[in-house]
Amino acid sequence: MQSDEIYRLAQGGNPRAIAEILKAQFRDQGIRVIVKTPAEKQLNIVFESSTTPDQQHIQTQLQALQSHWQKHLTLKITATGFRFGELEPDWEWAIAKGLLSSEERQQSSENLALIQKTPEVQQKRSALAVQLQKILEPQLWHSQITQTKNALVIKLNVIKNIDRRHCRQVIQTAVQALDSPEIKKVYLNVYHRQKQQYLWKEAFDPNDDFDTNIAVSPSPQKQRRSPTQDTLKALTIGISCSIAIFIVPLSRFILNAFLTFVHELGHAAAYWTFGYPAVPSFDFIFGGGITLALNQAPILAIAIYGLLSYIAFQYRHNRNTLIILASITVIHLLSLLSPLHQTLIITMGHIAELMAIFICGYCALGKYFCYVGGEQTIYAMLASFSFLESCSFFGQLTFSNSFRIAYRVGKGGLLDNDLVRLSNDYLSLGLAEIACIFLLATIMMPLATWYAFHYEPLWIMKFYRLCQRNPDSKPGL
Structure with missing residues (x-):
């Protein structure tokens, strides 16, 4: 898709085009952008970072687009700022209230030149995240890893209760094994798939010393499930x-x-x-x-x-x-x-x-x-x-x-x-x-x-083991 076409579609409120522009614009700043459509005639632009994104800075960056959207779109557009791993936003900003009727909507593109034309850059998963995912695979944890300039955000989807200290030790050892001194912070969010809730969230420096003799004491695992x-x-x-x-x-x-x-x-x-x-x-x-x-x-x-x-x-x-x-x-x-x-x-x-x-x-x-x-x-x-x-x-x-x-x-x-x-x-x-x-x-x-x-807890682990390509390493849990 050509750049000019992307900008034109973004002006018209196309979610994918807006995402393409903003991702390229904020990627170097360590901010992840997600564009959602929670309802008809509504757009929600989510800004995520290891620290809460600066609302004033984002408002300045989006000033040209905001001016166009307010004059020409019937969409209600909001922006929210999150710190990685948090469930509630730290701030919310109504970019465009979508008060215009369809008849009042204008099709002109007079503000097209005001939009900063950031070059298209294909977003690629970092090699570090891929390496870390391979290290964690034998643990039977489904991991979603995002890397910013100096931090890793790790979301683990687990199928059973796991020991928090041991999980921290595994993650910390894995990050240290990657020999990446630029990683100063790890944000760890552990999500239980069956309970459909977070078990815990924490942030730590991967270079901190820890006791290598930490006992592996998995939490008691129920051998049966019951309906809620x-x-x-x-x-x-x-x-x-x-x-x-x-x-x-x-x-x-x-x-x-x-x-x-x-x-x-x-x-x-x-x-x-x-x-x-x-x-x-x-x-x-x-x-x-x-x-x-x-x-x-x-x-x-x-x-x-x-x-x-x-x-x-x-x-x-x-x-x-x-x-x-x-x-x-x-x-x-x-x-x-x-x-x-x-x-x-x-x-x-x-x-x-x-x-x-x-x-x-x-x-x-x-x-x-x-x-x-x-x-x-x-x-x-x-x-x-x-x-x-x-x-x-x-x-x-x-x-x-x-x-x-x-x-x-x-x-x-x-x-x-x-x-x-x-x-x-x-x-x-x-x-x-x-x-x-x-x-x-x-x-x-x-x-x-x-x-x-x-009896899902009794057979699900065996099934997950069958789905592994390299089951040589035994899970520590």
Whole structure:
């Protein structure tokens, strides 16, 4: 993007353009700039530094832009100054109040020349931060590291309680090992992922002496998790809503579109995995959905093994991950060379529905991927509705002869349904027996979800260890 175009867009209130200009302008001053859009017609420019950014200095730097924004924009623009690691701003400044109407907004660019044209500089992560991140990786801490002129700001995302003294010792030793005398201060912020809160914040000089015989005394780690009061409330509301939706035919029909999409997405994913280009879609003629697949393309199967090889190369130092990848490769190859892959493709539709129960339920219990209010309740509603709908479907197939007869008719008498195809062509089981197996699996899903959440501390560390490329160093915690 050309410089003049960036300045023009910044004058028009484009968040990305404003960020590009201000980042380049304040980078050499050790100030990080973040541009947020908390609501429509609102912009918030965040200035962060190891010390509180000078408000008067920033106002002087933005004077030309402020003059233009006040005259020509309907946006409400505010600026806030933070010290690294703090949650509340030290100052707030209303740059433009956005009082103009759309009709009053002018499109002229008379103040364009007043904007200081700072050269475009690509912001790169410092080599020091990259080195430090590699050192901390064996600790299973997800680190976000920002370097200013003479300080490091480190945010650690941890998955269990850790000993504060030992954490300080690890960080201090790692920074000293980098041999970077320009680093005079380290701001350490430790955030607990499950609790969704900071455990502590501190600042220290990395060159201070410390007792190398500090005892490693990790905080007691709970071996089980329990839902919070807010989670129980969200679950109650979500389950109640799903029951109401399930009872009312119209709302049940509407939300069934979610399960139909998940079902067909499962088929499509399985098709692509075995080299068949496929597109999931809704069936507006006979109802439900249908996945349209083409003939098998060998290049796709080759691409799958190429991807597995690439992942294996990346994790070549992790023995356990390599074993899992090798097992996946062998199973995939055997399935591809036998009719088993067709069985898996047909089965994956209903398996995807079971996975929806597990994933949505797990996100609801752990409050994962919940960024705005109400999302936890929605996850609970989707999980419980999927459970009720699957139990109803497989229950009727298992115990109702008339329902089985109607199910065998298929789509207009032309296409057989999934379980009929499994029963007739691939498995030596009757339709009722297959439906009974899926019914039992459906009933087990809430239990599996609860156990995965409740005993998360027992398995999450092993999972994180599998995700490490270089697990040679043992974590000190």
